[in-house]
Amino acid sequence: MTVEPGAAGGPTIASGGPAYVAGEILVQFSPGADAAARSAALSAIGGGVAEVLRGSPGAAEGLLTRVSFAPGLSVEQAAEILSKLPGVSFAEPNYIQTVQATSDDPAYTSGQLWGMYGDGTSPANQFGSQSGEAWAAGHIGSTKVAIGVIDSGVDYTHADLYLNIWLNQGEIPVELRSLLTDTDGDNLISFRDLNQSANSAYVSDINGNGRIDAGDLLNDVRWENGINEDGNIDANGRAYVDDLIGWDFVNGDNDPYDDNNHGTHVSGTIAGMGGNGAGVAGVAWATQIVGLKFLSDTGSGSTSGAILAVDYFTNMSKAAGGVDFAATNNSWGGGGFSQALLDSIGRGALSEILFVAAAGNGGRDGVGDDNDSTANYPSNYDTTAIAGYDAVIAVASITSSGSLSSFSNYGATTVDLGAPGSSIYSTLPGGTYGTFSGTSMATPHVAGALALFSAMAGAGASAAAIKAELLGSAAATASLTGKTVTNGRLDVGNLMDLSAPPPPPPGPNLIYGTTGNDVVTGTTAADKIWGIPADGTHLGRGTVDRLGGNGGADVFVFGDSRGRFYDDGSGKSAGTSDYAVITDWGSDDKIQLFGTASAYFQKTVTIGSDSGMGIYHDSNGNGRLDTRDELIGIVKDVTTPLGSSAFEFVI
Numbered sequence: 001m002t003v004e005p006g007a008a009g010g011p012t013i014a015s016g017g018p019a020y021v022a023g024e025i026l027v028q029f030s031p032g033a034d035a036a037a038r039s040a041a042l043s044a045i046g047g048g049v050a051e052v053l054r055g056s057p058g059a060a061e062g063l064l065t066r067v068s069f070a071p072g073l074s075v076e077q078a079a080e081i082l083s084k085l086p087g088v089s090f091a092e093p094n095y096i097q098t099v100q101a102t103s104d105d106p107a108y109t110s111g112q113l114w115g116m117y118g119d120g121t122s123p124a125n126q127f128g129s130q131s132g133e134a135w136a137a138g139h140i141g142s143t144k145v146a147i148g149v150i151d152s153g154v155d156y157t158h159a160d161l162y163l164n165i166w167l168n169q170g171e172i173p174v175e176l177r178s179l180l181t182d183t184d185g186d187n188l189i190s191f192r193d194l195n196q197s198a199n200s201a202y203v204s205d206i207n208g209n210g211r212i213d214a215g216d217l218l219n220d221v222r223w224e225n226g227i228n229e230d231g232n233i234d235a236n237g238r239a240y241v242d243d244l245i246g247w248d249f250v251n252g253d254n255d256p257y258d259d260n261n262h263g264t265h266v267s268g269t270i271a272g273m274g275g276n277g278a279g280v281a282g283v284a285w286a287t288q289i290v291g292l293k294f295l296s297d298t299g300s301g302s303t304s305g306a307i308l309a310v311d312y313f314t315n316m317s318k319a320a321g322g323v324d325f326a327a328t329n330n331s332w333g334g335g336g337f338s339q340a341l342l343d344s345i346g347r348g349a350l351s352e353i354l355f356v357a358a359a360g361n362g363g364r365d366g367v368g369d370d371n372d373s374t375a376n377y378p379s380n381y382d383t384t385a386i387a388g389y390d391a392v393i394a395v396a397s398i399t400s401s402g403s404l405s406s407f408s409n410y411g412a413t414t415v416d417l418g419a420p421g422s423s424i425y426s427t428l429p430g431g432t433y434g435t436f437s438g439t440s441m442a443t444p445h446v447a448g449a450l451a452l453f454s455a456m457a458g459a460g461a462s463a464a465a466i467k468a469e470l471l472g473s474a475a476a477t478a479s480l481t482g483k484t485v486t487n488g489r490l491d492v493g494n495l496m497d498l499s500a501p502p503p504p505p506p507g508p509n510l511i512y513g514t515t516g517n518d519v520v521t522g523t524t525a526a527d528k529i530w531g532i533p534a535d536g537t538h539l540g541r542g543t544v545d546r547l548g549g550n551g552g553a554d555v556f557v558f559g560d561s562r563g564r565f566y567d568d569g570s571g572k573s574a575g576t577s578d579y580a581v582i583t584d585w586g587s588d589d590k591i592q593l594f595g596t597a598s599a600y601f602q603k604t605v606t607i608g609s610d611s612g613m614g615i616y617h618d619s620n621g622n623g624r625l626d627t628r629d630e631l632i633g634i635v636k637d638v639t640t641p642l643g644s645s646a647f648e649f650v651i
Contacts (some may be wrong), residue, residue, distance in 0.1 A: 018336040020093035021302050024050065024068050025079050026340045031062040033087030038063070041085045045078045046070035052235040053307050053340070064235075064340055066094060066304045095335020095377075097306055099152065099262045099299040099440055112435075113280060114400045115269070115420030115445055118493055127402040127477075129420055129445045130493035131283045134452060139496050140274060141284030142455035143186050147270055147447050148313040148328035150306065151263030153256040153293035155429040156214035156245060157207060158264065160279040163191050164271040165214050166288040169321030170230030171244050173223060176202050181535065183510060185528060187322055190288070198535040214245045218255055230319065234308070246291035247312055249305045256291035258429050260299050263291070265436050266331050268427030269444035270451065279433060280426055283448025283492065284455070288323065290316070295332060303338050306378075310344040314351050326454040326466075327354040329447040331440030333376055341378060346386030352463040355381075356447045358439035359396045360409040368396075368404070371411035380414050389464035396480070397421025397442040398489055403479045408439055410483035417474045418483075419445040419490040446470070449492045456496060470495060508555060510534075517543050524551040528592075531557075531580050532565060540565040541578055548583045556582050558633050559594025560650055564617060566632050575617075575631035581610050582635045591615065591633070592648045601625040602641040605634060612636040 025047075029038055035057065042048060047069035054064040069078050075093050082091035117128035121136075146166050156165045167190050172180070180189045181198035194203050194212045203223075206216045217223040228239040240247060241254065248256045258264040267282075267289050274281030292312060294305035310328065317325030328348070345355050360376035362369030371380055371394070379394035394415045397405035399422040404410060408421065421442030428434045453466060473495040474488030481487045513520045513531040515538045522529050531545025532538055539562060547556050558565050558580060566578045582591075593600060593615070603625060605614035617630040635642065 018093070019096035019334065020075055021096065022075065023071070024066060024094045025075055025082070025091050026053070026094050026304060026338070027065050027067045027082055027091045028089040028340055028343075029063045029065070030087050030089050033062065037087035041082055041088050042067060044085060045073055045081055047078070051304065053304055054235050054311055054344070056235065062089060064307070064343075090339050092338055092340065093336065095303045095338060097295070097301050097303060097332045098334045099260070099295060099332055099438075112425040115424050115441075116281060116283070125400055127398060127400060127420070127489065129283060129449065129490050131448070133493040134496045135274065135281075135285070137496065139452050139456060141271070141286040141452050143184070143188060143190055143192065143286050143288060144322060144459075145284070145324045145326050145451050145454045146288040146290050147326060147451050148290040148292055148309075149263055149267050149270070150292045150294060150309045150313070150328050150330050151266055151332065152260035152295040152297070152299060153248065153258035153263045154267045154289060154291040155258050155264040155427065155431070156291060157209060158268075158427050158429070158431055159211070160272045160276075160427050161264070161267055161289065162211060162213035163195065163273055164287060164289055165191055165245050166290040166323075167191060168230065168244050168316070169323070170232075170319055171242065172229070173225055173227070174229060176222065183534065185508060185510060196534065217244055218242075224254070232315065232319075240312075246293070247309075248293040249308045250293055250296050250301065256293035258293070259297040260295060261428050261434070262295065262299055262331070262440065263293065264429050265426045265434070266329055266440060266444045269424065269441065270329060270448040272427055283445060284451035287448070287451035287455070290325075301332075303335055303341050306332075307341055307344045310341070310348060314344070314348045314353060317351050317353060324454055324459040325351075325353055327356055327447055327450045329444050330355060330357045330378055331438070331443045333358060333360050333378055335377055337375065337377055342381050342383070343386070345378065345381055345392065346383045349383040349387035349389065349391035349463065354391050354393060354450060354463050354467060355383075356393045356395060356443050356450065357381075358443045359394045359411070359415045361407040361438050362409045368407060368409040371409050371414040375414075376409055389467070391463055391467070393446060393467060393470065395419050395439060395443045395446050396484060397437070397439045398477070398479065402477055402489075404483060405437065407437070408442075410480075412482055413485060415484045416471055417446070417486045417488055417490055418442065418477060418480045446490055449490060449495055452492065453495055513545055515543070518545045519548075520545065521548040522550045522552065522554055526552045526554060528555045528557060537562070539563055539567070540580065541568050543578055545580045546583055547580055549586060549589055550584070551586070553588035554586070555590045555592055555648065556580070556633075557592045558615065559592060564594040564632065567617065567619075567630050574627055574629065576607060579631050580633040582633065585635045585638055590646055590648050591635075591642075592650060593632070594650060596649055597644065597647065600632075601629065604639060605631065607634070610634050610636055613638040613641060
């Protein structure tokens with residue numbers, strides 16, 4: 001795999017107090033600090049810049065750097081010396097961050113996914129997230145919402161995750177973009193599209209698991225081509241080459257595969273594929289997961305790695321190609337206060353990104369810690385001073401009986417709400433499943449809920465408003481009274497306001513015909529209907545297809561980007577040897593044509609038993625309807641010309 005930004009050696013844990021990387025500190029230089037001032041400051045500790053984390057020389061925000069220094073000074077001494085020098089805003093340890101989960105004993109219908117249940121589901125559990133009730137009401141999320149999983153990576157080949165892995169639209173190779181087909185009509189190319197026959201010529205099942213997943217793209221030279229198509233670089237000027245699905249900040253490459261288990265487990269709770277009759281279901285069945293690996297195979301990482309991951313998500317949100325980068329899931333913690341990390345979270349808040357964080361597992365003696373008196377980071381950060389609102393959502397863990405989990409931290413002013421976190425069953429690397437417990441497991445229930453709500457609310461909803469809706473919908477819970485800001489737990493049903501009608505589906509059903517004469521009938525929902533195959537050069541020449549919408553607002557396709565359909569190229573026959581018949585036209589239906597409106601005419605026509613409004617193409621280009629113009633289709637039983645609003649045109 002491509003190796004580029006962010007590679008660093010494994011952390012050395014210093015003894016005593018919060019763990020940090022020995023021989024390193026994070027240094028934020030003042031905006032006006034020139035090269036001479038920076039050099040003078042570093043020389044005071046015998047240090048040098050190991051990595052630029054953010055900013056550039058002369059930038060308004062100043063350079064944030066990871067600095068290594070010579071032996072003989074402790075981290076505390078080096079930070080204290082630098083903090084007092086001109087040109088330095090602050091210096092602090094590079095804290096070690098770790099996962100917030102504990103292993104437990106080893107899906108929905110079997111009773112294992114209690115965290116997804118509600119009091120009205122079967123099986124039922126009133127202390128579950130109520131996600132099952134939201135699904136029943138039609139809320140399953142959208143491919144146009146993304147959640148960043150800042151963790152140990154993700155098994156992007158897992159049968160319950162592969163369709164929901166984010167695909168960077170800007171990194172799709174230029175030579176493939178115009179050839180790929182958006183089969184589900186969401187204006188994106190996703191793994192849902194790449195697994196359809198229309199795109200089979202441009203992908204290969206390299207890992208041989210019977211599906212197209214990120215593992216295939218990351219081993220296909222057509223996709224992993226060594227070119228930085230979207231032009232994104234880190235603060236050191238190193239390109240994020242082939243960042244098709246995210247980035248690995250541990251190894252400095254484009255392959256964020258999970259070698260620890262934690263990130264994959266979290267991802268399954270957020271966006272495990274639902275309704276597929278296998279494995280588990282996440283809170284949001286259709287959201288995209290951005291894999292951002294900064295925790296190693298041991299489950300630990302550094303603050304500098306977390307900063308790079310948070311900043312990557314923020315920066316990519318600005319060039320997301322129609323995807324709402326709604327929130328990051330942060331099921332980790334353990335270090336002390338870091339101004340540098342808070343600044344990164346604040347930058348995300350200014351870009352309308354919420355930061356969902358585990359409250360921490362402090363309950364080594366059977367009772368969790370009070371975060372009001374003993375701060376836990378990153379869940380105790382507050383971005384109000386930076387962004388005007390607090391984008392951090394701190395999550396405690398509850399059990400299936402509604403009690404505060406014995407390991408879970410809490411805080412009447414610093415922990416926002418509880419969510420299922422004890423004995424949570426989810427995905428694990430290698431296509432397997434398992435049960436973990438921790439505030440790490442509670443946090444993705446909330447991140448998934450934000451993905452559902454963001455899909456319903458639309459990209460225009462502010463992060464502050466979404467957080468207010470989340471906290472306002474929490475269900476009162478005795479065990480959380482006086483222990484959380486809301487005194488309650490996650491209730492996805494309340495959040496989605498199930499008394500209101502569900503949102504419309506993300507797009508029409510796509511229904512195709514074959515190369516022969518077809519009778520194609522849609523569903524009672526919105527459909528987009530072709531009488532020809534989804535791919536290939538057969539455009540209906542020589543065939544007669546009968547298309548029925550069967551209710552709903554349907555689009556009947558008489559042409560797409562491949563060209564005009566049902567055109568035999570013979571002016572003598574006037575096109576009567578090939579055409580499509582719409583058998584049940586409705587007032588909300590539309591016809592899609594190739595070209596422009598000026599190239600088409602309407603006239604009543606009767607062929608056999610089919611009478612109605614004929615759609616003709618101006619084949620000879622003379623600007624008037626005559627006997628040599630091509631019949632494309634018939635709208636049966638319609639006797640007056642259709643208005644302009646009944647047509648859509650593509651080129």
